[in-house]
Amino acid sequence: MDKLIIRGGNRLSGTIPISGAKNAALTLIPCALLTEEAVTLRNLPRLADIDGFQHLMTQFGVSHTIPGKRPEDFGSNVTLSATRITSSVAPYDLVRKMRASILVLGPLLARTGEATVSLPGGCAIGNRPIDLHLKALEAFGAHIEMAAGYVKATAPDGGLPGGEFDFPVVSVGATENAVMAAVLCKGTSILRNAAREPEIVDLCNLLSAMGAEIEGVGTSELTIHGVDRLHGATYRVMPDRIEAGSYACAAAITGGEVRLEGADGHDMGSTLHALRNIGVEVESDKKGVSVAANGPLKAHNLTTAPFPGLATDMQAQLMSLLTQAEGASVLKETIFENRFMHVPELARMGADIETEGRTAIVRGPTQLTGAEVMATDLRASMSLVIAGLAAQGETTVRRLYHLDRGYERLEEKLQLVGADIERLGDD
Ligand code: UD1
Numbered sequence: 098m099d100k101l102i103i104r105g106g107n108r109l110s111g112t113i114p115i116s117g118a119k120n121a122a123l124t125l126i127p128c129a130l131l132t133e134e135a136v137t138l139r140n141l142p143r144l145a146d147i148d149g150f151q152h153l154m155t156q157f158g159v160s161h162t163i164p165g166k167r168p169e170d171f172g173s174n175v176t177l178s179a180t181r182i183t184s185s186v187a188p189y190d191l192v193r194k195m196r197a198s199i200l201v202l203g204p205l206l207a208r209t210g211e212a213t214v215s216l217p218g219g220c221a222i223g224n225r226p227i228d229l230h231l232k233a234l235e236a237f238g239a240h241i242e243m244a245a246g247y248v249k250a251t252a253p254d255g256g257l258p259g260g261e262f263d264f265p266v267v268s269v270g271a272t273e274n275a276v277m278a279a280v281l282c283k284g285t286s287i288l289r290n291a292a293r294e295p296e297i298v299d300l301c302n303l304l305s306a307m308g309a310e311i312e313g314v315g316t317s318e319l320t321i322h323g324v325d326r327l328h329g330a331t332y333r334v335m336p337d338r339i340e341a342g343s344y345a346c347a348a349a350i351t352g353g354e355v356r357l358e359g360a361d362g363h364d365m366g367s368t369l370h371a372l373r374n375i376g377v378e379v380e381s382d383k384k385g386v387s388v389a390a391n392g393p394l395k396a397h398n399l400t401t402a403p404f405p406g407l408a409t410d411m412q413a414q415l416m417s418l419l420t421q422a423e424g425a426s427v428l429k430e431t432i433f434e435n436r437f438m439h440v441p442e443l444a445r446m447g448a449d450i451e452t453e454g455r456t457a458i459v460r461g462p463t464q465l466t467g468a469e470v471m472a473t474d475l476r477a478s479m480s481l482v483i484a485g486l487a488a489q490g491e492t493t494v495r496r497l498y499h500l501d502r503g504y505e506r507l508e509e510k511l512q513l514v515g516a517d518i519e520r521l522g523d524d
Contacts, residue, residue, distance in 0.1 A: 101494040101508060103485035104517040105467060109353030111514040114171055115341045115360045115385070116142040116505040117334035120410075121296040123197040124273045125303050125334060126150050129159055129177035130204040131281060132307060134329030137176040141334055142505045145498065146195055151175065153191045153198055157205065158183030171505055182209050189215035189246060199227055200270060202250060203278035206239060210252040216243075225433075229264060229271035236262040237275070237282055259284040259323050267292050267317075267403040273300055280309040282323035291319050294404040295364040299335045306330040336361050339410045340504060342368040343479050345388045346414040347511065349377045350421055350487040354389040355514055362386045367407040371399055371415060375422055396424030396461065401432050413439045413480035419459040420448040421487060428457045439477035442470040446484050446492070464489060471495040475503040482507070486516055 117140035126147070129136040141147055151161055159179045185205045192198040192215040205212035217227065227248070231241050234250055238258040242249045259282030262275065272292040277300070279286035291297070293315060301314040307330045310322040341360035348355035349372065362369060362381025369379045369386070374397040378389040396419065401409040409432035419426040420443065430436045437457055440450050445468050449460040467490030472478040478499040485492030494500075497520070500507055508518045 098495065099497045099520050099522055101482065101497060101500075102519050102521055103467070103482065103488075103492045103494065105465070105486050105488035105490065105492060107351060107486070107515050107517050109348045109351045109355055109486070109511070109514040109516060112356040112358050113344050113510045113514055114358045115336045116140075116171055118142070118296060118299070118337040118339075119144055119146060119503050120269075120339070121299040121335050122147055123150055124200055124277075124296060124300045125332065126154060126177065127201045127204045128277060128300070128303055128307065129154065130157060130179050130182065130201065130208055131277065132327040132329055133180050135176050135178045136307070136329050137174065137331040139174045139331065139333040140172045141175055142337065143171070143173055144502060144505055146197070146502045149191070149195045150197065153187060153195070153201065156184060156187065156191060157201070179208075185209045185212045187212075187214040192217055196225065197270070199230060200273055200277070202230060202248070203234065203274035203276075206234065206250045206252055207257060207278045207281035210256065211250065213247050213249045216246050216248060227271070229266065229268045230274045233262045233264070233271055233275035233288070234278055236260040237278055237286055239278075255283070257282045259286040259321075261287040262289070264288070264290040269294050269297065272297055276300060276304065276311070276319065276321065279321035279323065280304050280311070280327065282321070284323055286321045286323070288319040288321070289317065291317050292403060293317055295335060295338060295361075303330060303332045306332055335364070338364045338368070339408060339476070341365060341386060342408070342411045343414045343483070343504070344510070345372055345377070345386070346418045347483050347486055347516075348388050348514070349375070349390040349394070350418050350483055352390050353514070354391075355387070357386045357388070358384065360386040366405060368411050371397065371407060375418065394418070394422035394462070396422045396426040398427045400429040403432070409433055409436065410476050412436065413476045414483055416450070416457065416459055417443060417480040417483040419461060420450070420465060420484065421462045423462060424460075426459045426461070428459065430455045438473050439480045442472060442477075442481055443484055445470060446488055448484070466490055467492040469493045469495070472499060475499045479504065486511075
């Protein structure tokens with residue numbers, strides 16, 4: 098297993114290219130199941146999770162070719178063709194490695210009339226049920242059965258009729274599954290209290306390019322008029338707002354000045370707002386976002402919430418940054434239980450953080466010192482890298498497979514702006 102060695106203290110300066118969004122890609126790829134024609138996705142990030150999802154798609158008979166792009170480029174283009182679906186079973190071995198696999202349930206069911214998907218199982222950031230995914234599909238007329246760790250969904254003869262569903266809790270994944278099923282339903286479906294994350298807008302935009310009829314895109318009420326068939330499309334994946342936000346925190350914690358090339362400031366609203374309140378200068382234009390931390394950082398209270406609120410996926414990285422801010426900041430995590438697993442590791446690096454339930458109080462500024470650390474999820478791992486960039490001495494981050502799930506060539510991008518960071522094989 099590889100590890101990252103970071104020697105902290107370098108001020109980051111320069112330009113970082115922002116990759117295509119992982120979480121958008123994970124819902125755009127299964128859209129290929131909805132048509133027999135080819136769907137080409139451009140600007141896919143090269144990540145372990147994306148490779149895993151493409152591998153899962155081959156299980157259903159989806160072929161993929163990789164046009165253009167050299168290995169040394171960031172990102173890749175992929176053409177997915179589901180001319181014929183040869184299986185509608187997503188087995189445990191593939192699903193357990195990647196929770197997002199549940200996103201094949203809606204499109205497989207809509208296209209073939211049945212889908213059998215292994216339950217995703219445990220997850221490091223708390224209990225993550227899929228009850229809302231299933232309830233939304235039931236509201237569209239699906240029959241759901243659970244047996245031997247699998248969920249089997251079947252449509253009545255002639256296909257899913259469609260229906261209405263009010264989400265009791267905003268869920269990104271359940272909204273995505275429901276939208277992907279609704280586009281091929283016989284009638285009109287309405288989703289209320291739907292998630293409004295930019296990745297859902299990206300999903301609706303691809304589906305519309307494939308011939309779907311969706312009203313209310315970007316709002317919490319989606320009206321979807323089912324169509325008989327969808328056609329192929331070529332689509333560019335949106336920029337990764339969480340990757341961009343993470344590098345903004347990395348630049349800010351070093352007192353640096355970085356251009357996030359290709360980032361979309363509009364999608365990053367709450368993160369950029371938080372950064373400004375912490376004392377970071379932020380400028381955003383059509384081609385990217387620039388951040389500069391020239392003065393002292395100030396404490397600021399933050400609460401995660403569904404979009405347009407502050408993304409839970411930014412909480413850990415902002416917490417690292419707040420260890421260097423003057424005063425006490427209160428961070429509330431409202432989306433997931435158990436999402437403070439980075440706190441003990443940050444404390445080992447000298448951070449002053451107290452937690453109670455889903456609230457953390459960060460007191461700063463504290464001098465961080467390098468240490469051997471490891472984290473149990475993707476964003477928590479990134480918070481340790483960010484802390485390492487500001488720490489005195491050497492930080493070793495282990496369990497890099499978490500970072501490789503979500504950050505395309507992380508060490509290379511950080512080296513571009515002057516970080517002293519390298520990847521070594523484990524000893
Ligand atoms: C997605 C993102 C993840 C992000 C999260 C919240 C992907 C691949 N992952 O995850 O990075 O942190 O959104 O922005 O896009 N819930 C239920 N029942 C369900 C589904 C969800 O109770 O059937 C609850 C969850 O436990 C959680 C909340 O709803 O408390 C939000 O979860 P959800 O938005 O579904 O997250 P994911 O789609 O899994």
